[in-house]
Amino acid sequence: MIRVLVVDDEALVRTGFTHILNKADDIEVVAAVPGGQAVQTVRELQPDIVLLDIRMPDVDGLTILADLRRMPQAPVVAMLTTFDTDDYVATALRSGAAGFLLKDTDPEQLPHLVRTLAQGGTVLSSEVTRMVVDSYLNNGVREPAAVRLAARLTEREQAVLLLMAEGLANPDIGERLHLSTGTIKGHVTNVLGKLQVSSRLQAALIAERAGLLTPAQNEGAR
Structure with missing residues (x-):
């Protein structure tokens, strides 16, 4: 419940x-x-x-x-x-x-x-x-601080971040990446820690500001 x-x-x-x-x-x-x-x-x-x-x-x-x-x-x-x-x-x-x-x-x-x-x-x-x-997001400018933070992520963590930015929950991310929900939860924790944020929306902000999101992804978020 x-x-x-x-x-x-x-x-x-x-x-x-x-x-x-x-x-x-x-x-x-x-x-x-x-x-x-x-x-x-x-x-x-x-x-x-x-x-x-x-x-x-x-x-x-x-x-x-x-x-x-x-x-x-x-x-x-x-x-x-x-x-x-x-x-x-x-x-x-x-x-x-x-x-x-x-x-x-x-x-x-x-x-x-x-x-x-x-x-x-x-x-x-x-x-x-x-x-x-x-x-707030789609200003077309890559911010150096966001780029440096995003560079801390592994390839897998970056993939998780992009799906987080689409608003997907952990089970849905796991289905997309063929990983268990528990594994995704661990990746999400690592992503938030490395990006020095406390929420998934804050992580999405950094992803966009670092230039990681494509126009299609931004449009999909609408």
């Missing part, structure tokens, strides 16, 4: 996400709370996934994200937003968010996206993906 915490200042959003996700046989929303209760609720219930509103009146979602990332057993966090050009996207990605979802995400897609997060994948609503690729 995938245990999910929904954090949003709007009761209607909390109720809607809870209703949709609890219909799935393998997902349980353990709580749905406003931002001020988020950190304590995570400590008490230890959910696997946190769906976190990025803009709330009582507390900044980025502040909550930073607090959660410092926990010894940090949950996977995906940010919720109503804006497809949110100025906070880059900061959230650098801070370790595993994805971005618009609050009006297709209800039929929501359980699938949560499962992807639980399997170690990344999720971006199509509108957010387009903005990230166009504004």
Whole structure:
């Protein structure tokens, strides 16, 4: 069972996400709370996934994200937003968010996206993906620092990184490379360590900035 915490200042959003996700046989929303209760609720219930509103009146979602990332057993966090050009996207990605979802995400897609997060994948609503690729990734310039970091990777780790950048979860990467999920998990850990990042999206940023992603791969990410 995938245990999910929904954090949003709007009761209607909390109720809607809870209703949709609890219909799935393998997902349980353990709580749905406003931002001020988020950190304590995570400590008490230890959910696997946190769906976190990025803009709330009582507390900044980025502040909550930073607090959660410092926990010894940090949950996977995906940010919720109503804006497809949110100025906070880059900061959230650098801070370790595993994805971005618009609050009006297709209800039929929501359980699938949560499962992807639980399997170690990344999720971006199509509108957010387009903005990230166009504004933050696809600048056509290879950054020397990113090139140096990417040079630390073995050929196999680089192959894993490219599939991570496509948003694939560990089982899917293993299927592509004909390796076990456990082996892929080890490679992912090595990739994150060598790139000095804490999330798969941060690794994807470095892959693009190092010039590793082809235009086709960038387009596929959309």
